[in-house]
Amino acid sequence: MTMDRDALKRAAALRAIDFVESGMILGLGTGSTAAFVIEALGARVAAGLDILAIPTSERSAAQARQLGIRLESFAEHQRIDLTIDGADEVEEGTLNLIKGLGGALLREKIVAAASDRLVIVVDHDKLVPRLGTHTPVPVEVAQFGWQATAAALGRLGSTPKLRLATEDHQFITDGGNYILDCAFGPIADPQRLERRIEMIVGVFESGLFVGRSTAVVMASTSGVAVMTPAERKLP
Ligand code: 5RP
Secondary structure, three states: OOOOHHHHHHHHHHHHHHHOOOOOEEEEOOOHHHHHHHHHHHHHHHOOOOOEEEEOOHHHHHHHHHOOOOEOOOOOOOOEEEEEEOOOEEEOOOOOEEOOOOOOHHHHHHHHHOEEEEEEEEEHHHEEOOOOOOOOEEEEEOOOOHHHHHHHHHHOOOEEEEOEOOOOOEOOOOOOOEEEEEEOOOOOOHHHHHHHHHOOOOEEEEOEEOOOOOEEEEEEOOEEEEEOOOOOOOO
16 A cells, blocks of 8 residues: 555654653754654644643644644743754765745744754655755745845756746745745855855855754665664663
8 A cells, every 4th residue: 555645744743743752842853744743743742741842833833833832932931942843954974954935944943943853744756865856945035135135046057946836926024034946056165165154145055954954764665764963862
């Protein structure tokens, strides 16, 4: 029997929930896979799990609120015990990521950077030998002067495209910014590229997440695997 993609996403989400314990401050990711995590967390909260959560988007906040998950912010907590989030590409071995096709990359990176552990939930289609194989790198930029920022990103070897929400309207992030989707092709040195992108004036963050994954929970038709980066162990 073949499992559809949503069934795989749900299977990864359910396995990742095993890392959650009562008393934790939890980062809530964004996207269709993270939505399965939030759904499963809602069921656990209804059954007595005691957590506080910081969401990475208004969308995830609305879903969590509806499920009775208590939300707080960085005003109350500047560290997060564990964040569970999705990704668009996961690099084999390093578990470096491209994130942001769902448009929440800046908040996701702020939450990831404040987290003791970042657990990523994906289905097997997201695993690639090199980042950039299928996905452009989303870059969140200021609206003002975005054309100049795009030209600078172009000089790094990409073809930036302004993300649109509809044919006539730009996509606007929760923070009020634009996204430039930058196709680089397979990326040889994601760490160097991440630094070079973030040095460009007008850029807030890129969707390259280098050295941030604690574990990746990957579902395929043969089961759910928990992978850790070669040089790190799960605490
Ligand atoms: C949002 C993200 C998402 O985690 C990423 O796009 C994966 O989404 P999905 O689970 O729907 O494939 O980075 O900014």
